[in-house]
Amino acid sequence: xxxxxxxxxxxxxxxxxxxxxxxxxxxxxxxxxxxxxxxxxxxxxxxxxxxxxxxxxxxxxxxxxxxxxxxxxxxxxxxxxxxxxxxxxxxxxxxxxxxxxxxxxxxxxxxxxxxxxxxxxxxxxxxxxxxxxxxxxxxxxxxxxxxxxxxxxxxxxxxxxxxxxxxxxxxxxxxxxxxxxxxxxxxxxxxxxxxxxxxxxxxxxxxxxxxxxxxxxxxxxxxxxxxxxxxxxxxxxxxxxxxxxxxxxxxxxxxxxxxxxxxxxxxxxxxxxxxxxxxxxxxxxxxxxxxxxxxxxxxxxxxxxxxxxxxxxxxxxxxxxxxxxxxxxxxxxxxxxxxxxxxxxxxxxxxxxxxxxxxxxxxxxxxxxxxxxxxxxxxxxxx
Numbered sequence: 001x002x003x004x005x006x007x008x009x010x011x012x013x014x015x016x017x018x019x020x021x022x023x024x025x026x027x028x029x030x031x032x033x034x035x036x037x038x039x040x041x042x043x044x045x046x047x048x049x050x051x052x053x054x055x056x057x058x059x060x061x062x063x064x065x066x067x068x069x070x071x072x073x074x075x076x077x078x079x080x081x082x083x084x085x086x087x088x089x090x091x092x093x094x095x096x097x098x099x100x101x102x103x104x105x106x107x108x109x110x111x112x113x114x115x116x117x118x119x120x121x122x123x124x125x126x127x128x129x130x131x132x133x134x135x136x137x138x139x140x141x142x143x144x145x146x147x148x149x150x151x152x153x154x155x156x157x158x159x160x161x162x163x164x165x166x167x168x169x170x171x172x173x174x175x176x177x178x179x180x181x182x183x184x185x186x187x188x189x190x191x192x193x194x195x196x197x198x199x200x201x202x203x204x205x206x207x208x209x210x211x212x213x214x215x216x217x218x219x220x221x222x223x224x225x226x227x228x229x230x231x232x233x234x235x236x237x238x239x240x241x242x243x244x245x246x247x248x249x250x251x252x253x254x255x256x257x258x259x260x261x262x263x264x265x266x267x268x269x270x271x272x273x274x275x276x277x278x279x280x281x282x283x284x285x286x287x288x289x290x291x292x293x294x295x296x297x298x299x300x301x302x303x304x305x306x307x308x309x310x311x312x313x314x315x316x317x318x319x320x321x322x323x324x325x326x327x328x329x330x331x332x333x334x335x336x337x338x339x340x341x342x343x344x345x346x347x348x349x350x351x352x353x354x355x356x357x358x359x360x361x362x363x364x365x366x367x368x369x370x371x372x373x374x375x376x377x378x379x380x381x382x383x
Contacts, residue, residue: 174264174274175321176377177208184326186368188220191329192361195232196245196291199225202366206257214257222248228291236293244338244355245291248362249303251332253310255282274318284310284332286362290339290354298347299339308334314366322375328366336360 142149184204190197202220209215226247236242262276286306292299312330319325335357344352 172379172381173211173262175276175318175324175372176211176379177214177259177372178211180208180377181373182206182208182214182216182370183373184368184370186220186326186328186366188328188330188364188366190362191365192363195229195243196247197227197229198222198248198362198364199227200248200251200364201225202251204255206255212259214259216255216257217252218255219250219252221250223250226291242293242341244341245293246288246336246338246360247291249287249289251284251286253282253284253332255280255310276316276318278314278316279312280314280330281311282309284308284334286332286334288334288336290337292339292353294339294341295343295347299353301339301353304337306334306336308332316370321377322372324370326366326368326370328368330364330366332362332364334360334362 182205184206186202186204187199188202189199200220200222202218204216204218206214206216228245232243232245257278257280259276259278262274264272264274267273284307286308287303288306289301289303292301310330310332312328314326314328316324316326336359337357338355340353340355346352
């Protein structure tokens with residue numbers, strides 16, 4: 001009876017090759033072992049298909065035949081191998097001799113691509129490497145911009161690069177300043193005086209009360225470093241016009257420093273540098289005197305102390321947790337006493353040497369380095 005299913009009957013001519021009923025008959029025709037749940041499910045679907053299409057009488061007969069077939073489904077269902085009872089895995093079969101393997105018949109061919117399997121899911125299709133741009137042709141960016149296509153030597157260089165310390169997006173602050181002393185030697189030079197320059201060497205010391213706030217002192221020496229510019233000399237000689245000049249001896253200040261900005265940046269393609277930006281302000285004193293240019297033969301001024309104020313901003317770039325390079329711009333504001341441009345009838349009278357007092361801005365740029373002590377510290381919270 002099973003062999004007659006090749007004739008144009010209900011299973012293939014009415015419902016088509018992929019209908020549940022055709023699949024059920026095909027399984028019986030091929031004598032393929034099926035799992036019991038799959039066989040029952042297919043039989044039920046076949047019966048439902050007959051009810052929905054055939055007349056009522058024929059549908060009832062077909063349904064009865066399909067349900068009756070379930071009783072014999074155990075004959076076609078796969079049986080568990082011996083030794084798999086009780087959840088224990090079956091022993092692996094002993095390998096057959098080479099002669100027996102050679103005499104064994106070749107395995108039956110797999111079903112055609114248009115027929116669905118009942119028990120095994122169809123294998124997933126493998127992605128096409130060429131379509132994704134990851135094949136030998138690279139595709140993708142290589143087709144759009146060949147210059148941007150990665151080259152084998154570039155990949156080898158990147159793979160051979162030494163991996164540095166692991167970095168985190170959110171890190172603890174690189175340098176803890178709270179409770180530490182800062183020692184800052186520097187060299188400064190004048191920015192806003194074209195007639196005379198006042199270079200100086202100095203030292204600043206700060207103590208950080210908190211991570212961002214410090215108090216400290218700063219001192220610098222101008223002794224022997226004041227330079228009359230060549231422009232001023234040529235101007236006096238050519239026009240017989242003198243410009244009052246001043247020179248400084250020393251300066252000192254008491255400052256408060258606040259650090260509002262700090263961060264990090266990459267340099268030289270392999271290093272991470274931490275930096276901070278600070279602002280400073282305070283009271284200052286500076287010792288200056290006029291340079292005699294109107295009557296240098298008779299006039300000789302003494303140094304006097306001028307009280308003023310200073311403001312500035314600075315940048316620190318850290319090379320370690322205690323050593324950094326510094327760049328600072330500072331403006332010292334103070335009242336400057338100038339030389340009198342007129343010569344009195346009595347040129348040796350000191351009361352006639354002094355001229356007006358003018359507010360002076362001495363803007364300086366300072367370069368130096370910073371050292372924090374103690375050189376080590378401990379974070380208050382673990383990393």
